[in-house]
Amino acid sequence: MSVDSVFVHKMWNDHELSKMVKGGVPFPMLSDGGGKVGSVYGVYLEDAGVEARGRFLIDPDGIIQGFEVLTPPVGRNVRETIRQIQAFQHVRKSKGSEATPSGWKPGKPSLKPGPGLVGKVWEVWNTKMAFD
Amino acid sequence: MAKEFKAGCARPTGGPVGEKLEKPQGTPQQTPHKEVKKMITVGQKAPDFTAPAYHKGKFVSVQLSEFLGKWVVLCFYPGDFTFV
Numbered sequence: 001m002s003v004d005s006v007f008v009h010k011m012w013n014d015h016e017l018s019k020m021v022k023g024g025v026p027f028p029m030l031s032d033g034g035g036k037v038g039s040v041y042g043v044y045l046e047d048a049g050v051e052a053r054g055r056f057l058i059d060p061d062g063i064i065q066g067f068e069v070l071t072p073p074v075g076r077n078v079r080e081t082i083r084q085i086q087a088f089q090h091v092r093k094s095k096g097s098e099a100t101p102s103g104w105k106p107g108k109p110s111l112k113p114g115p116g117l118v119g120k121v122w123e124v125w126n127t128k129m130a131f132d
Numbered sequence: 133m134a135k136e137f138k139a140g141c142a143r144p145t146g147g148p149v150g151e152k153l154e155k156p157q158g159t160p161q162q163t164p165h166k167e168v169k170k171m172i173t174v175g176q177k178a179p180d181f182t183a184p185a186y187h188k189g190k191f192v193s194v195q196l197s198e199f200l201g202k203w204v205v206l207c208f209y210p211g212d213f214t215f216v
Binding site: 001002003004006008009010011012013016024026027028029030031032036037038040041042043048049050051052053054055056057058059060061062063064065066067072073074075076081085088089 | 140141145170171172173174175176177178179180181183184185186187188191192194196197199200201202203204205206207208209210211212213214216
């Protein structure tokens with residue numbers, strides 16, 4: 001979503017993005033003229049008249065589980081976005097009985113918070129596991 | 133003469149030039165009432181919206197709540213053709 005019109009979205013997709021992604025952008029390119037939606041989400045930069053690089057993860061119940069907002073010159077890390085979705089999906093599947101420690105990704109052990117784990121995380125998790 | 137400027141990721145903008153208009157005299161000073169901006173909070177409902185969109189060759193209208201039941205990644209960015 002950006003403040004550009006759908007016509008500019010079409011031009012950008014057809015003339016540039018479709019040369020990077022086969023078949024063009026697979027998801028809807030939303031237009032937010034005047035930054036009305038961006039204002040509600042707190043990412044509209046009034047002075048510049050554009051939206052910051054905001055990224056919101058919304059779960060199947062419509063609840064915001066996480067967000068990240070960057071100023072324009074630095075791009076996002078898509079891999080990290082996907083990792084976060086996988087972690088939230090894992091927690092959701094466990095109905096909240098599991099939690100994912102720092103650096104978790106599918107295949108790595110999760111934590112089962114409870115009285116027995118208090119003060120014992122060091123036994124099941126070490127700082128190396130925060131990194132790949 | 134028009135000056136060349138460096139193209140960055142933010143959309144270049146202009147604005148009014150010159151001295152600021154003087155406030156009309158005699159009217160009581162009014163502080164413009166500005167709503168306090170609230171940042172989105174995690175764990176809360178994502179504000180619903182509709183927006184026009186370009187999707188696979190068509191112009192369509194998209195509403196966020198249509199995606200209930202699915203995970204959604206909602207991305208904002210400064211503008212089309214802005215490099216990053």
